[in-house]
Amino acid sequence: MVHLCRIRLRKYGNFVDNLRLYVRGGAGGMGLPRIGGHGGNGGDVWVVATKSMTLKKVKEKYPQKRFVADVGGNSSVRSLKGQRGNDTEILVPVGVTVTTDDDRILGDLNAEGDRVLVAKGGHGGSFSSSFLPSKGQSKLIRLDLKLIADMGLVGFPNAGKSSLLTALSNATPQIASYPFTTLKPQIGKLVYEDHNQISVADLPGLIEGAHMNKGMGHKFLKHVERTKQLLFVVDVCGFQLASQTPFRSAFEAVQLLTKELELYKEELVSKPALLVVNKMDLPEANHKLEQLKEQLLNPEEFCHTLPNDMTPKSHLAFRHVVPISATTGLGVDRLKAFIRESLEEEASEATEMFRQQRLQLLRQHSQ
Structure with a gap:
């Protein structure tokens, strides 16, 4: 035997097993009117699992509990396609379930590297097609550690x-x-x-x-x-x-x-x-x-x-x-x-x- x-x-120290956060994707960029440019898309917000993180650390590092991705770049004379906005990643411990405020499950993070998209960035605007840039998604989410x-x-x-x-x-x-x-x-x-x-x-x-x-x-x-x-x-x-x-x-x-x-x-x-x-x-x-x-x-x-x-x-x-x-x-x-x-x-x-x-x-x- x-x-x-x-x-x-x-x-675990002083344990925190749930958090409520505000997340917002980046707004899309503007297209340059005169030459038909296209603005870049806004960045997305992701929740990503890592073994080195705890919800207590998230709470202490980000007391405002707000996570906003970068806006998309405007088009320019040098670049007709605006640059895409940078994504924002919220690092959380393995074992977190991500839900909306009305308890709809967005995803489970059961292993290191698992990712859940929680707020998508807006589309860039295009003047030639009369397409205006859009705002990114915004919502309140809950992180629940099991x-x-x-x-x-x-x-x-x-x-x-x-x-x-x-x-x-x-x-x-x-x-x-x-x-x-x-x-x-x-x-x-x-x-x-x-x-x-x-x-x-x-x-x-x-x-x-x-x-x-x-x-x-x-x-x-x-x-x-x-x-x-x-x-x-x-x-x-x-x-x-x-x-x-x-x-x-x-x-x-x-x-x-x-x-x-x-x-x-x-x-x-x-x-x-x-x-x-x-x-x-x-x-x-x-x-x-x-x-x-x-x-x-x-x-x-x-x-x-x-x-x-x-x-x-x-x-x-x-x-x-x-x-x-x-x-x-x-x-x-x-x-x-x-x-x-x-x-x-x-x-x-x-x-x-x-x-x-x-x-x-x-x-x-x-x-």
């Missing part, structure tokens, strides 16, 4: 997600906090002995009603969209968020987490998922674990303890159910192996599906 040797953690990770830790507060990330690294993570109230999301890189890397996102804890934007709500759930797989983390003995809220067993926690994902965006529950049952060092943990396993095998039989509106439409079939103790290290090495195995299995399935699709297309073309 290949063991994880360490985990590298990315520091963290990209291989695995996303999903759990209610105090399930032990941060402790789990610490246990995976055998070290204390040094992570600057996001300003998501008092919670501290983290992204770590699990680095294997053969140098393979897996990114794991420890996201803010959900509460019941998160799909309605209660608690961290959408600030949490939007980041789940950009993870390949989900790593559910539950306390084997259950939890109670506050004295006025009901106690939830480990099984109920799994169902409530599933429902929150389902209500926010139903396709989230189609992601491959593993279940980590934490705090196995507690008294009666083994008995509670056996109860949970039985309940997961027959979820419909045990869902009657939940309100009807909090029962998920479908029940997750976890690839692995892994009991651990983040405190003592019990089961952590086994979990590390399962995480890699699950991701490699998914990659293999995707490759085989692509191969079958290509074969089918080739057969269709040869007929």
